[in-house]
Amino acid sequence: MSYxxxxxxxxxxxxxxxxxxxxxxxxxxxxxxxxxxSSASVLLIVGILSVVIYLNAQSLMIxxxxxxxxxxxxxxxxxxxxxxxxxxxxxxxLYLNSDVNAIMYAEKEDMVNVITRINNVGNSVTSANQxxxxxxxxxxxxxxxxxxxxxxxxxxxxxxxxxxxxRLIPILKPVFRDIHKVVNGKTESEPVFSxxxxxxxxxxxxxxxxxxxxxxxxxxxxxxxxxxxxxxxxGDNIFILDQLGDYVDExxxxxxxxxxxxxxxxxxxxxxxxxxxxxxxKSSFKETQFLVTYSYIDSINMTLLKIQxxxxxYGYIDSFKTSIMVITLIFLAMAVVVSVSVSRKIYSPxxxxxSTISSGRxxxxxxxxxxxxxxxxxxxxxQSMEQLNxxxxxxxxxxxxxxxxxLNRLLTESLxxxxxxxxxxxxxxxxxxxxxxxxxxxxLKIDNYKHFQQSFSTKDKETIRFAMINIVSExxxxxxxxxxxxxxxDHVVIIVSVPPEEQFEPDMxxxxxxxxxxVNRFYKITFTASISATxxxxxxxxxxxxxxxxxxxxxxxxxHQSIIDTNTFRHNEGSKKTGYSKHLEVHLQxxxxxxxxxxxxxxxxxxxxxxxxxNYSNALVSTFRLVELTKMTLESSxxxxxxxxxxxxxxxxLHLMEKETINDIYETMLGSIKDSFQGEASESTNKLNHYVxxxxxxxxxxxxxxxxxxxxxxxxxxKITSRRLGNLFKDDLSVSVADFINETRLTKAAExxxxxxxxxxxxxxKVGVLNETYFFSxxxxxxxxxxxxxxxxxxxxxxxxxx
Numbered sequence: 001m002s003y004x005x006x007x008x009x010x011x012x013x014x015x016x017x018x019x020x021x022x023x024x025x026x027x028x029x030x031x032x033x034x035x036x037x038s039s040a041s042v043l044l045i046v047g048i049l050s051v052v053i054y055l056n057a058q059s060l061m062i063x064x065x066x067x068x069x070x071x072x073x074x075x076x077x078x079x080x081x082x083x084x085x086x087x088x089x090x091x092x093x094l095y096l097n098s099d100v101n102a103i104m105y106a107e108k109e110d111m112v113n114v115i116t117r118i119n120n121v122g123n124s125v126t127s128a129n130q131x132x133x134x135x136x137x138x139x140x141x142x143x144x145x146x147x148x149x150x151x152x153x154x155x156x157x158x159x160x161x162x163x164x165x166x167r168l169i170p171i172l173k174p175v176f177r178d179i180h181k182v183v184n185g186k187t188e189s190e191p192v193f194s195x196x197x198x199x200x201x202x203x204x205x206x207x208x209x210x211x212x213x214x215x216x217x218x219x220x221x222x223x224x225x226x227x228x229x230x231x232x233x234x235g236d237n238i239f240i241l242d243q244l245g246d247y248v249d250e251x252x253x254x255x256x257x258x259x260x261x262x263x264x265x266x267x268x269x270x271x272x273x274x275x276x277x278x279x280x281x282k283s284s285f286k287e288t289q290f291l292v293t294y295s296y297i298d299s300i301n302m303t304l305l306k307i308q309x310x311x312x313x314y315g316y317i318d319s320f321k322t323s324i325m326v327i328t329l330i331f332l333a334m335a336v337v338v339s340v341s342v343s344r345k346i347y348s349p350x351x352x353x354x355s356t357i358s359s360g361r362x363x364x365x366x367x368x369x370x371x372x373x374x375x376x377x378x379x380x381x382x383q384s385m386e387q388l389n390x391x392x393x394x395x396x397x398x399x400x401x402x403x404x405x406x407l408n409r410l411l412t413e414s415l416x417x418x419x420x421x422x423x424x425x426x427x428x429x430x431x432x433x434x435x436x437x438x439x440x441x442x443x444l445k446i447d448n449y450k451h452f453q454q455s456f457s458t459k460d461k462e463t464i465r466f467a468m469i470n471i472v473s474e475x476x477x478x479x480x481x482x483x484x485x486x487x488x489x490d491h492v493v494i495i496v497s498v499p500p501e502e503q504f505e506p507d508m509x510x511x512x513x514x515x516x517x518x519v520n521r522f523y524k525i526t527f528t529a530s531i532s533a534t535x536x537x538x539x540x541x542x543x544x545x546x547x548x549x550x551x552x553x554x555x556x557x558x559x560h561q562s563i564i565d566t567n568t569f570r571h572n573e574g575s576k577k578t579g580y581s582k583h584l585e586v587h588l589q590x591x592x593x594x595x596x597x598x599x600x601x602x603x604x605x606x607x608x609x610x611x612x613x614x615n616y617s618n619a620l621v622s623t624f625r626l627v628e629l630t631k632m633t634l635e636s637s638x639x640x641x642x643x644x645x646x647x648x649x650x651x652x653x654l655h656l657m658e659k660e661t662i663n664d665i666y667e668t669m670l671g672s673i674k675d676s677f678q679g680e681a682s683e684s685t686n687k688l689n690h691y692v693x694x695x696x697x698x699x700x701x702x703x704x705x706x707x708x709x710x711x712x713x714x715x716x717x718x719k720i721t722s723r724r725l726g727n728l729f730k731d732d733l734s735v736s737v738a739d740f741i742n743e744t745r746l747t748k749a750a751e752x753x754x755x756x757x758x759x760x761x762x763x764x765x766k767v768g769v770l771n772e773t774y775f776f777s778x779x780x781x782x783x784x785x786x787x788x789x790x791x792x793x794x795x796x797x798x799x800x801x802x803x
Contacts, residue, residue: 035336035339035340035343038335038338038339038342038343039332039335039336039339042331042332042335042338042339043331043332043335046328046331046332046335047328050324050325050327050328053324054324062280062291062310065291065308066280066291066293069280069291069293069306069308070278070293070295072227072238072306073238073278073293073295073304073306074295076223076224076227076238076304077295077297077304079220079223080220080223080297080299080300080302081297081299081300083131083219083220084174084299084300085299086129087129087132087174087193087195087213087215088172088195090125090129090132090213091172091195091196091197091211091213092172092197094121094125094135094197094211094213095197095211097121099117099118099120099121100117100121100137100211102117103117103118103137103139103146104137104138104139104208104209104210104211105139105141105208105209106139106141106142107141107142108142109142109144114146118135118137118146118147118148119148121135121137121148122135122148122149125148125213126149129215131215131216131218131219132149132213132214132215132216133149133190133192133214133215133216134147134148134149134179134192134213134214135147135148135149135211135212135213135214136210136211136212136214137209137210137211137212138209138210138211138212139209140206140207140208140209141208149214169196170196170301171196171197171198172195172196172197173195173196173300173301174193174194174195174215174300174301174302175193175194175195175196175243176191176192176193176217176242176243176246176248176302177191177192177194178190178191178192179192179194179214191217191248192214192215192216192217193214193215193216193217193220193300194212194213194214194215195212195213195215196210196211196212197210197211197212197213198210198211217248220240220248221240221248224238224239224240236306236307236308237306237307237308238304238305238306239258239261239304239305239306239307240302240303240304240305241262241265241302241303241305242301242302243301243302245262245266247262248302257285260285261285261292261305261307264281264283264292265292265294265303265305268281268283268292277295277296277298278293278294278295278296279293279294280292280293280294282310288309289309289310290307290308290309290310291307291308291309291310292305292306292307293305293306293307294306402429403429403430403431404485404486406425406429406431407431407483407485407495408485408487410495410538410539410541410542411441411485411487411493411495411541411542411545412542412545413542414539414540414542415539416539417539419435422435422538423435431483432481432482432483433481433482433483433495433497433538434481434497435538437481437497437498437499437500438497438498438499438500438534438535438536439495439496439497439498439534439535439536439538439541439544440495440496440498440504440508440531440532440533440534440535440544441493441494441495441496441532441541441544441545441548442472442476442493442494442495442496442508442512442529442530442531442532442548443491443493443529443530443532443545443548443549443551443552444468444472444491444492444493444494444527444528444529444530445490445491445527445528445529445530445552445555446468446490446491446525446527447525447526447527447528447555447560447561447660448525448526448560448660449490449660450698452464452525462486464523464525465486465492466486467519467522467523468492468515468519468523468527469484469485469486469492469494470484471515471518471519472484472494472511472512472515473494475511475514475515475518476494476496476508476511476515478511479504479507479511480496480497480498480499480504480508481496481497482494482495482496482497483495491552493545493548495541496508498534504534505531505565505566505567508531509531509563509565512529512531512563513563516529516561520561526560526561527561528552528555528558528560528561528562528563528564529562529563529564530548530549530551530552530564531548531551531563531564531565531566532544532545532547532548532551532566533547533566550569551564551565551566551568551569552564553616554568554569554572554616555660555661556616556619556620556660556661556662557572557611557612557614557616557619557661557662558661559661559662559663560660560661572613572614572615572616573615573616574615575613575614575615575618577610577613577614577618578614578618579614579618579621579622579625580607580610580611580622580626581607581610584603584606584607584610585607585626585629587599587603588600588603588604588607588626588629588630588633589629589633591603592630592633592634592673593633593636597673597674600670600673601670601674604666604669604670605666607626608626608662608663608665608666611623611626611662612662619662623662623665627665627669630669630673672691690732692718692720692725692728692729693728693729693732693733695718696714696718696725696729696737697740699714700714700737700740700741700744701744704741704744704745704748704767704768705766705767705768706768707768707769707770709741709768710737710738710741711725711726711736711737711738714737725737742778743782745767745768745769746767746778746779746782746783748766748767749763749764749766749767749775749779749787750783750790752766752767753787753790753791753794754790754791754794760772760787760788760791763787775787
């Protein structure tokens, strides 16, 4: 075995295994989806809960750590407030001290007395509080500073500003400042908290004296340093900002970190104008996130800041996160086990149903549209419904065909069937007509039937006939049981069951008028209704149907959209007149010779009115006679317009049988005469020539099956020379009469080849061609294929559409 053959066999086996695996997955696709979806749902729920728990734990830890930081700041704040209160009371008591008052308000300077009193005050204050750095007393009268704990005549710049400007220094509020000291001739930094005490009056803005106690900052900073030393390894630190936003410290390191902290705090305060005096926020410095807690000390007008890395906070919940992950995995494993178990129980009925349906049936899982068991059941269901619908369609079609067959026989034949057999047949065919009533036939005749045939497709014509039957049947069913029938001609029929001793014609006329309005509104066609007399025997329906047909020809007299009942029929049928009045005929001839249009119109109106009083046969003969009379009268005229009018009247005579009503003939005749008499010769001739061409077209379309049809036969019938008729036709349509006849025959032949199964020879005969070879050459020239090829091509297309 060659390698190529081996690999080919291996590829085929691999493809077969892939197809088997795909088929297996489709066969259990629903079960797999149920397991996957249920497991995924549980995992999603557990995952969301785990994330929510973790985030809540994170938030709780942050809040807990904030509470701890707040407690530490509260302790610092408490100690600060306690010391502040102590120093404030000391400052107040010192301000009221007699020695201080003696120095502060002395009018003459006694240095011995000043030194003695200063030493007494200094000793008493420093012994009372070890954090007191120095005391300054200012005498405004002498404009002199006296100090204890620093040089006696040290000038205090802040007090100097107080007495030489409008800016007041806060009373009994610590002010962090650097008073500088001189050591070995060098000025060194000396930071202190200064408490000022002075009084002013309403009339005196500058105080007469002041007392200042300078306190060492170590009383506050040592407390903070001790706390920072405890948590220094964790990265926790506490800082204090004074009233100007500067750090209060004694040589703080990491200036860049402190500047970042100060800027972040200021930005936070500016962006949170409604922020409380204490709170927290998170910020990052050099890719390290910190939790910043702040608390404002109102008594000293300063702010405490505490920072700690958030990793320290989140470190507490790392073990908790591991526990959550373990619990999530356990839940996932349990979810898969439970999902498989529950899915199998839910799937069991579906699986049994699929097994039952697929047993004994060709396996269909290989189809691309089948993805799982539900798709398979849907596929089988659709297949079954298609078969059931096909069966129902065939059954209903058979029943409709049989019902139409029997109703057609009732109308057109004299059946001799017993009542029992008739009742059985009615039940089987679902015919609702009762057997113990009287019956009448409503014949609904489509108006302008030729136009109807040419304007609508075969499908549309069937739809309109069906709609006419339904609309009339539904309206009539309000009062009478009825059945509709399409006779595939220019009319449809409604068979009505009339209860005994009931005069139904008046009621039926109103119902038919309503039906005419509906049909005209929705389908833009009209119909004329013929109401037959009643019969008490259903087997005599063919008799009343024929009478209804006889009545319907009186549409010629009554006009379109009329309703012809037995009274109308009897009135005209019983007329004793045989024609119109002789004197009106004479008047018309005189008017035609005089070209008196008013007299022509008036006389023709009276003539046609008399024609409408005749029976059908006499009315038809009288109309022929009237047209011939008009033609003969105009033939004797020497007017230049007369030849065109004669042509029009000849075409009118040719198509007299195609005109459905007397009114159509009257309007056409009068219109032709008016156009000829009132218009110019050229315009009238062109219009009347068009009427001739239309008449020829209509004649060709209705007589194309006549082998003798040609230009000469048409011209002879219309009493026009072949040359004149040929020129008129070609001038109007730019095609000869012979070519138009061939085109009409070829178009009709193509329709027959496409829609029927008759042979080509029969088609040739049906379209009026005698020479089959000549027809083949014309057909191939027109359609590019032979008639047989054309028929075969249409059959193939129909088979494709059916598939």
